Amino acid sequence: MNSYETVFIATPVLSDLQVKELVDKFQGVITENGGQIVNVEEWGLKKLEYPIQKKTTGFYVFLEFTGEGSLIETLETQYRRDERVIRFLTFKQDKYAQEYAAKRRAKLAHKTTEE
Amino acid sequence: MAAPVQSEIRYLNPLSVDVKKKKYCRFKKLGIKYVDYKDAEFLKKFLNEQGKILPRRLTGTSQKFQKKVAQAVKRARHLALLPFVTDMMK
DSSP states (O other), rough: OOOEEEEEEOOOOOOHHHEEEEEEEHHHHHHHOEEEEEEEEEEEEEEEEEEHHHHHHHHEEEEEEESSHHHHHHHHHHHHOOTTEEEEEEOOOOHHHHHHHHHHHHHHHHHHHHH | EEEOOOHHHHSSSSOOOOOOOOOHHHHHHHTTTOOOOOOHHHHHTTTTTTTBOOOOHHHHHOOHHHHHHHHHHHHHHTTTSSOSOOOOOO
């Protein structure tokens, strides 16, 4: 069971309902194939540093999950098939990355409770 | 005996000889173990104006962490968090 983190950018033209549905779709893909979602973050609409597919903004979604190695292939084919996703990156967390991610989550949780 | 003319030449401002600052690897010093590709602000410290990765001789980072920084910057560029090439980035 390795831990992974994935970031994908959705086209900005989607309504937030569609974005919600997109995020749930990928969460479903992960859980169906034997993965557990650890953390979901939506960074929202951000300006891209260079235009991707003629678009200058994109909706960033960040997912952290644990799962088998084979799960990644199915996840990435889903990304490639879905035309609403314009860019994605999956990353295997090594020991230090996991510590960093745990610290980041704690800080984030702490920050949200503060607000 | 004419006093030896010491400073005949008057400089407008003192000679700014840059003292040789001992460069150190900030990752070893601060004990950072992982360079996060999502943290664009931190990675910008390692890019120059055009968005190119600074060489080790300027930043002084050790080779192990320079590779991690380079890998993180390339991932950030893939995710459009950092530009491939730009002007007046800072």
